[in-house]
Amino acid sequence: MYSNSITYYITLLLLICFVKAQDFSPGPYGINYFDVAAPFTIQDLGVRQSGDLDGDRLINLKDILLYTSYLDEEITFSEEDLIYLDINEDGYVDIIDLIIAIDKIFNFSPVLWSFEESWVGGESYILVPSSTLWQQNVKSELIENSPLNVHYIFLSNLDSNYEDMLNLKSEFDIILNQLEPDLKNHWLTHLHYSAQKISEYDDWLSQGLANRQALGINQFQLLQEIGSLANPDGFVGNYLHYLAHEALFYDYEWNALNEDMSTYDEITVFEREHYTGGWASTISQLVEFPNQEELDNYSRMSIELLRGCPDANGNYSDQGCDDYDRIARMFICDEDESNCHEAARWITPFDRQPHHLTDISPFISMLKPGGNKIVKFQESGWPNSLLTMRFRFYHDQETADTPQQFEPMWVGTIPFNPDFDDNTPPVVFNVPDDATKVEFVSYITGHGWGSNGTYNCAEFCNSKHIFTVNGGVYEFDTSYPEAGDQDYCMEPNTIVQGVKPNQYGTWGYGRAGWCPGQDVHPMITDITEYVSIGDDNVMQYSACRESWNGCVAPPVCPPNDCYCPEIAVSSYIIIWR
Numbered sequence: 001m002y003s004n005s006i007t008y009y010i011t012l013l014l015l016i017c018f019v020k021a022q023d024f025s026p027g028p029y030g031i032n033y034f035d036v037a038a039p040f041t042i043q044d045l046g047v048r049q050s051g052d053l054d055g056d057r058l059i060n061l062k063d064i065l066l067y068t069s070y071l072d073e074e075i076t077f078s079e080e081d082l083i084y085l086d087i088n089e090d091g092y093v094d095i096i097d098l099i100i101a102i103d104k105i106f107n108f109s110p111v112l113w114s115f116e117e118s119w120v121g122g123e124s125y126i127l128v129p130s131s132t133l134w135q136q137n138v139k140s141e142l143i144e145n146s147p148l149n150v151h152y153i154f155l156s157n158l159d160s161n162y163e164d165m166l167n168l169k170s171e172f173d174i175i176l177n178q179l180e181p182d183l184k185n186h187w188l189t190h191l192h193y194s195a196q197k198i199s200e201y202d203d204w205l206s207q208g209l210a211n212r213q214a215l216g217i218n219q220f221q222l223l224q225e226i227g228s229l230a231n232p233d234g235f236v237g238n239y240l241h242y243l244a245h246e247a248l249f250y251d252y253e254w255n256a257l258n259e260d261m262s263t264y265d266e267i268t269v270f271e272r273e274h275y276t277g278g279w280a281s282t283i284s285q286l287v288e289f290p291n292q293e294e295l296d297n298y299s300r301m302s303i304e305l306l307r308g309c310p311d312a313n314g315n316y317s318d319q320g321c322d323d324y325d326r327i328a329r330m331f332i333c334d335e336d337e338s339n340c341h342e343a344a345r346w347i348t349p350f351d352r353q354p355h356h357l358t359d360i361s362p363f364i365s366m367l368k369p370g371g372n373k374i375v376k377f378q379e380s381g382w383p384n385s386l387l388t389m390r391f392r393f394y395h396d397q398e399t400a401d402t403p404q405q406f407e408p409m410w411v412g413t414i415p416f417n418p419d420f421d422d423n424t425p426p427v428v429f430n431v432p433d434d435a436t437k438v439e440f441v442s443y444i445t446g447h448g449w450g451s452n453g454t455y456n457c458a459e460f461c462n463s464k465h466i467f468t469v470n471g472g473v474y475e476f477d478t479s480y481p482e483a484g485d486q487d488y489c490m491e492p493n494t495i496v497q498g499v500k501p502n503q504y505g506t507w508g509y510g511r512a513g514w515c516p517g518q519d520v521h522p523m524i525t526d527i528t529e530y531v532s533i534g535d536d537n538v539m540q541y542s543a544c545r546e547s548w549n550g551c552v553a554p555p556v557c558p559p560n561d562c563y564c565p566e567i568a569v570s571s572y573i574i575i576w577r
Contacts, residue, residue, distance in 0.1 A: 022121040031208040033316040037217045040203045043195035044113035050087040051101040059104045110195040123149045124250040130213035133240045141241035150247035155194040165193040219254040227502030245501030256357040263396035269389040282378040291370040300394040301364040306355045308386035321351045325516040326381040332366040333374040342570040349517025350505025356519040362441045362574045365403035401436045405575035416458040416565035424541040433534040442571035446512025448563040454555040458565035460484040462546035474530035482510035489515035
C-alpha cells in the first residue's frame with residue numbers, strides 16, 4: 001500500500017521540511033485551468049471543534065460522558081486535547097463548558113474551513129462536486145493510493161447535500177478507524193465535507209465547479225484539470241480513486257520544478273507559444289546563450305517544458321490536445337540552422353497537458369562556445385500546443401571539469417528487424433589528449449508494432465541494447481522489461497516519476513523506454529577508464545529481442561504491416577575537460 005508505507009510517510013515529511021514552501025498567492029485569480037486559485041471558505045463537517053473530545057468530528061453523548069468523567073477526575077487529557085474541553089476559552093474546564101457541549105448536540109453548527117488559512121505550502125487540493133464519484137465504494141482505494149499531502153474536498157448542489165455529506169463522512173470514518181492512529185488523525189484533517197450546497201457559497205466555487213466532476217489545485221496554487229477517470233484497459237468506469245493519480249503527479253511537479261531560484265539562471269525559449277502545423281513540423285527560436293566562460297561555470301543544465309493545449313477561446317484545456325501519443329524532440333542547431341542535434345525528448349500524452357523538468361546536463365556541450373543558437377521543437381504528428389520552454393543553468397556547486405565536446409554516434413530511426421546490427425555499424429571516435437572524462441549518452445525508445453509475428457515490437461516488447469567498447473574491453477547494456485506490462489505506466493511509483501496520468505488513451509501500458517506523457521531521460525554511462533586518451537577508439541552497437549529463450553534476433557515485419565518496429569536513437573560521446 002502506497003500511502004500506508006512508513007517509509008513513504010517519513011520521506012514525505014522530510015521532503016516538506018526541505019523543499020521551499022509556496023506562500024499563498026495574492027493573485028490575480030481566475031477560474032480557468034492554470035489560473036491562480038482564489039481563497040474560498042466552506043462549512044466543513046470534517047473540522048474538529050471545541051467539545052469534540054474523542055476527535056471523531058462529532059459532538060454527541062460520548063463526548064458528554066467524557067466531560068463528566070474528566071470533571072469527576074476519573075480521566076485525564078493531553079495538553080493537545082485540553083483545548084477542545086475549554087469551549088468558552090476562559091482558561092478553565094468546568095460545568096459551563098459541559099452545558100455548552102450539551103447545547104451543541106441539539107444546535108450543531110459546522111466550523112468554517114478556509115483554503116487560505118489552511119495553506120502551508122507543499123500540499124495539494126482536489127475538489128469533488130460529483131456525487132457519481134463520491135458515492136462509489138472505492139473510498140479505501142482512494143486513501144490507500146493517495147499521497148499524504150493532498151486534501152479532498154467533497155461538495156454537491158443536491159438538495160440532500162447535508163445528509164449526503166454526513167453519510168459520506170461516516171463511510172470514510174469506518175475506513176479511517178481501521179488505520180494506525182497517526183495515519184487516521186492525518187486523514188481526519190485532510191478530508192473535508194461541505195455542509196452547504198455549492199450554490200449557497202458567495203465566492204468563486206459555484207462558477208468554478210460548474211460542469212466539472214472534479215477540480216485540482218496543485219502546490220503552486222494553480223487550478224488543474226482532472227483527466228479521464230476511466231480504466232485505460234477498455235475505457236470503462238469512472239473511478240473516484242483515480243483522483244489519487246492527479247495528486248501523485250502534483251507531487252512530481254512540485255518536487256521537480258520547485259527549486260531554489262537563487263541556484264540557477266533561466267533562459268526562456270517559448271512562453272505560451274502556439275505551435276501548429278503539419279506532420280513533423282517544427283517551431284524555432286533564435287536564442288542567445290551565455291559565453292564559454294559563463295557556461296563553464298555552470299554545474300548542471302535542465303530543460304522545462306509545459307506542453308499546454310488551447311481550447312476554442314485560447315485558454316488551457318485538455319480538449320485542445322492531440323488524441324495520440326507522439327515523439328517530441330528539442331534540437332540545438334547552429335545559428336544558420338545547420339548541425340541540428342537532439343538534446344531532449346518527450347512522449348506526448350493522449351489529450352492531456354504535461355509539465356516536466358528534465359536534467360540534460362551532458363548537452364551543455366552543444367551550446368559551447370556559447371552565443372547564438374537555434375532551438376527547435378518538433379512533434380511527430382499534428383500538433384496543437386501552447387509551448388512554454390525554459391533552460392535552467394545551475395551554479396549550485398563548485399565546478400571543475402565540465403562537458404566541452406560532443407561527437408554524434410548512432411542517430412536516427414532504425415528498423416528493428418534482423419538487419420538492425422548491420423544498420424548500426426561500429427563507430428570510431430577520437431578522445432583528445434586533454435579529456436578528463438568520457439561519457440556515452442543516448443536516447444533509446446522503441447516504437448511500432450505488428451500483428452503477424454512481430455511480437456508487438458518495438459513499442460510493447462522488451463528489447464536489449466548492447467554496447468561494446470574497444471572490442472570487448474567494456475560492455476554495457478540497457479533493456480525494457482516493463483514493455484507490455486498492462487499497468488506499469490499507471491502505477492503510483494511510475495506516476496511520481498513524471499507520467500501525466502488519467503489520459504484519454506491506453507496510457508497504462510508500459511512501453512520500451514517510455515510512457516505516454518513522460519519525459520525521456522538520457523542513458524549516461526561513464527566509459528573513461530575503458531578508452532584510450534589521445535587516440536582513436538571504437539564502439540559497437542547491437543540489439544535483440546528478449547524472450548523466454550534469451551536474447552533472440554529482432555522480428556521480421558511482413559509487407560504492408562501496420563507499423564513496423566523501429567528504434568529511435570540519438571547517441572553521443574561527451575568529452576569533459
